[in-house]
Every structure is written in C-alpha cells, then in structure tokens.
Amino acid sequence: MDQSYHYKLIARAIALIDAPGGTARSLEDLAAELGLSPAHFQRVFSAWAGVSPKRYQQYLTLGHARRLLEARFSTFDTALQLGLSGQARLHDLFLRWEAMTPGEYARRGDGLTIWHGWVDSPFGPALAMATERGLCGLAFADTAEDPETLADMVRRWPKARYVADAQAVSQHMGDLFDGRGATRLHLMGTPFQIKVWEALLQVPQGHVTSYGEVAKQVCSERAARAVGSAVGRNPLGFVIPCHRVLQGNGALGGYHWGLTRKRAMLGWEAARTEAASAPLTQA
Numbered sequence: 306m307d308q309s310y311h312y313k314l315i316a317r318a319i320a321l322i323d324a325p326g327g328t329a330r331s332l333e334d335l336a337a338e339l340g341l342s343p344a345h346f347q348r349v350f351s352a353w354a355g356v357s358p359k360r361y362q363q364y365l366t367l368g369h370a371r372r373l374l375e376a377r378f379s380t381f382d383t384a385l386q387l388g389l390s391g392q393a394r395l396h397d398l399f400l401r402w403e404a405m406t407p408g409e410y411a412r413r414g415d416g417l418t419i420w421h422g423w424v425d426s427p428f429g430p431a432l433a434m435a436t437e438r439g440l441c442g443l444a445f446a447d448t449a450e451d452p453e454t455l456a457d458m459v460r461r462w463p464k465a466r467y468v469a470d471a472q473a474v475s476q477h478m479g480d481l482f483d484g485r486g487a488t489r490l491h492l493m494g495t496p497f498q499i500k501v502w503e504a505l506l507q508v509p510q511g512h513v514t515s516y517g518e519v520a521k522q523v524c525s526e527r528a529a530r531a532v533g534s535a536v537g538r539n540p541l542g543f544v545i546p547c548h549r550v551l552q553g554n555g556a557l558g559g560y561h562w563g564l565t566r567k568r569a570m571l572g573w574e575a576a577r578t579e580a581a582s583a584p585l586t587q588a
Contacts, residue, residue: 309449311353312429314339316565318350318358323568328362337355353427355576364572402490402506403438403497414462414493421458422471423449427482427573428543428566434458434553435477439489443481461540462493466534481544490545494538497523501535510546511578513571515553522566537561543570 321327321338335358336346350358419441421434430449434442442461446454459467467526477489492499504522508514516536520529539547542562552558560567 308353308425308427309429312427312569314349315353316429318346319565319568319572322358322362323565330362332358338416340400354573355580359555361572361576364575377523379420383435401439401488402492402503405491405493407496410493410495412464414465417462417465418468419462419465420468420470420473421455422474424471424475424478426543428562428569431542432458433471433474435474435539436491436493438491440474440477440541440544441491441493443542443543443544444540445566457542461538488544490541494535497531498535498538500524501532502539502541505536505539505545505547505550508546508549510574513549513551515551517553519550520558533558549574552567 317339318335321330321335332347333343336343337347337516341349347357350361353414354361360436417436419434419436421432421442424431424433426445428445430446430451432442432444432446432451432454433440434444444454444458459465477517481488492502494502502522504519509524516533517526519536520526520532523532536547536550537559539545539561542548548560548567557564557567
C-alpha cells in the first residue's frame with residue numbers, strides 16, 4: 306500500500322480533527338466518519354504517522370505550537386543546539402547545496418535543462434525537479450500528473466528546457482523521507498530568497514520557528530514581511546522546511562501546498578522526533 310494512499314486517508318482525518326471540537330474526537334468517532342473500523346483506522350494511521358491518532362491530535366493543537374515557540378524553540382540557536390544532539394537528529398537530512406548566482410537567476414532558467422518526474426511521498430504525490438547540479442523543486446499535489454502543479458513550477462524558471470525523466474531526477478534525491486543518503490540541492494532564487502532558504506535549512510525536524518525569528522536571523526526583524534514572501538516562494542517543499550515557520554502567536558500561517566499538508570508534515574515530524582528521543586527519556 307503506497308504512501309499516497311495513506312496520505313489521502315490522513316488528510317481526511319486531519320480535516321475532521323481540525324474542525325471545531327475535532328481534537329477531542331474519539332478514535333471510534335473519527336473511524337466512523339471515514340467509513341472504517343476503529344482497528345483498521347488505527348492500524349493505517351499508525352503506519353503512516355508512527356503514533357496513534359490520539360497522540361497525533363495533540364500535535365495539531367494551537368497550544369502545542371505555542372509551547373514549542375515559547376518554551377524552548379523560539380530562537381534558531383536553541384533549536385539548532387537541541388536538534389543536533391543525540392537521537393533527536395533521526396530525520397535530519399544530509400544536504401549539500403549550491404546556490405544560483407544573481408546572473409543565472411536573471412536569465413530565468415535560460416540555458417538550463419530541468420528534468421521532472423512524479424514520486425510517491427508521505428504527503429501525497431510529489432513532483433520532483435532537478436538540474437545537473439541537484440534537486441531544484443519538490444511540489445505536492447492531490448493527484449499525480451496534475452498539470453497545474455507542473456505549470457506552477459515552470460512559471461518559476463520559464464526559459465528553461467523541461468524534460469520528463471523521473472530516473473534523471475531520482476539520482477539527485479537520495480532518500481528524502483527517511484533521511485538516508487545524501488541529497489544535492491540547486492537553490493534557484495533571488496539572493497535574498499536563497500538567504501532565507503538557507504536559514505530554514507538550519508531548523509531541525511520536530512522544531513518550529515516564526516517569521517520574525519527568521520527575519521532576525523537573515524537581516525532584521527523588521528523584514529518579517531519580506532521573509533514571509535521568500536518563504537512562500539520556496540520551490541523545495543518539505544526539503545527546505547518552510548512548513549516549520551509559524552506566526553508569532555503559534556498559528557499556522559500560510560502554506561503553498563495547503564494547510565492540511567502543513568499540519569500533516571508537522572505532526573509526522575513531531576512523531577518521529579518523539580520516537581527518536583524516547584530511549585533517552587526512559588534512561
């Protein structure tokens with residue numbers, strides 16, 4: 306059973322949990338809404354998330370996000386120190402990246418060949434794109450082969466030559482969704498956007514930050530609006546973790562590929578971070 310099948314079910318469950326009163330709904334209630342037995346729903350959900358639906362519900366509350374921001378994950382330094390120690394690093398990606406120069410960006414992809422192909426992911430079908438230097442795009446859709454998703458990515462580099470070749474893309478991907486193997490990235494944006502994206506790459510899995518904190522890291526807290534725009538233009542969903550950026554009050558804010566998917570990513574990562582830390586907690 307592929308990951309995209311699981312995600313479709315999870316997305317429906319998250320929508321129910323996210324509705325008023327949803328975080329208090331029982332396993333039986335959620336399963337009935339989805340047309341599944343409680344046992345089957347628990348089994349499928351736990352296979353995807355790594356935790357029970359009840360535990361996952363706790364990750365989706367606004368209070369949980371606020372505690373992350375206020376208690377110990379409010380600055381990059383703290384998050385980095387916590388995230389790079391011991392088993393909390395379970396899902397950190399081993400990344401090497403090369404940035405596009407300002408001159409290359411100004412050419413809007415002219416002279417570049419970009420290969421693309423659809424891959425399965427824990428968050429639904431994903432369109433992966435790569436140049437000879439590395440992975441340059443990862444976009445998510447509700448259905449594979451969605452033409453608007455490809456058109457959205459092509460608009461970013463309109464003068465590039467595009468070739469459908471999933472095999473050419475795969476050699477740059479490593480294993481993005483379990484952190485095994487190296488992944489090469491080709492960051493293609495303005496100098497300011499790249500600076501913001503490089504800052505986001507320092508936020509470890511299971512941690513969150515705010516637009517204001519990113520702005521302070523990059524230049525000035527007064528640039529939060531410009532940072533928000535750069536975050537929204539991130540072409541590498543999940544890999545450059547813009548889903549880990551929340552509003553200062555803990556609210557989700559926006560997400561190019563949908564707030565349900567953003568919630569799913571945050572909960573999925575929280576479960577893996579908790580699992581990685583469990584042996585240390587028990588010791």
